Amino acid sequence: MSEGRLFEETAAFADGCGDRLRIVSNRSDSTAEALASQLSGLGLSVPPAHILMAGEFTLQHLARQGVRRLTLCAAPLLMARARALGLDPEARDPQAVLLCRDPAQTVDTLGPLLAPVARGVPLWVSNEDVSHPDHAGRPVAETGALLAALRAIRPGLAWHCLGKPHAAMLLHAMAEAGLEPAQSVFVGDNAATDGRAAEAAGMSFIHIQRRAGK
Template sequence: MLRTALDASDVAQARRVLCDLDGCLISEGRPFADSAEFIAECGARLWIVSNNSDTTALLLSAKLASLGLDIPARRILLAGEVALLRIARLGLMRLRLHASPALVEAARDLGFDTAHPAPQAALLCRDPAFGINDFGPLLNLASDAPLWVANEDLSHPSHSGQPVAETGALLAALRAIRPGLRWQSPGKPNPLMLTLALGDLDPAQAIFVGDNPATDGRAARAAGLPFLHLQRAATPQKDAMT
């Protein structure tokens, strides 16, 4: 199903509505004109499932509320936070973390030691401060410890349709230096976050709304969900690594 705008009637039969964030509900921190009505009509059925890796669900919920979009943190799944939780479950608490201050604080609240000289794992999120001097140390660490990448998106669209660099752009640079680099990512197209949002619900009773077939669409297929492709006018699809 392809649409150019959000319309709650398209998801009226779904018991749970999973929705991407950037390019669907907001862009560059601003909501689209149809977002508030869509969120209100979906109500408690709506969950955000996003590859965002520079904030937390609590902070994002507060930010959305300031924009007139009411989505509680318990119904928001973000790739950066999910990655931290998965790594914590593995017991790898000495972590080299390249992320925004909000994610670094979240990691420390979870008990991670982000300053240990011998990390057990590394996590790369969307980090505007990540510079050329960080490439070598991270690649050297990745030879001995598992590398996690929050998501593989190269970019997401601005409100005017221009690309905004994402975590996958940093990963692409690392792969250019070391083509055999190995990593794992909980972000879409991995269906992990979708299955977490579904819980025990039958996937056939839900729907996923996203703007990128290469990540959102693939994740929906892998999780067994119907997919509503939102392709907003004058807004290009997000790039993704294959």
């Protein structure tokens, strides 16, 4: 799936996987509930419990760690999800800063995100992808592009991340499914993130490579 459209072979692949299918995505501008609804509208039935999204996953992790006050750079859907989890995403005295994909960010709004980090507040990043491919294979700016801008402002910046290429979401998905790495395979289109995440989780990896426009 790319830019809201399915590739022509997606439905057959999902049908072949059946209930074994889990979606592990670095997307940080949506939620499992929203993606499940979107997929349903496209003819695919994937329960929200079978979907992990990097932004939402990180919010849930922070909530479990006892974080309640947050500076959240994210799209409106993630802001609402943070509030539903009991977090204040616009706290004046944050315990953490979380950077997600947010097209509303500009050169004027990115700099102030570093103010609490300069005071020692930990920075979390939903994923480090600089871009993702659109339906024609062309790059679309991602959260990692925003991170690159912050690093340009403050060289030596440190952060935490649970998104791919880190293994956290893959390990969580397998645990929820009651499977071991040897019983699982990860399919993805980015060897630098998907492939490395699979390797870190001890899984086999199938790399999907598309020609532009295919």
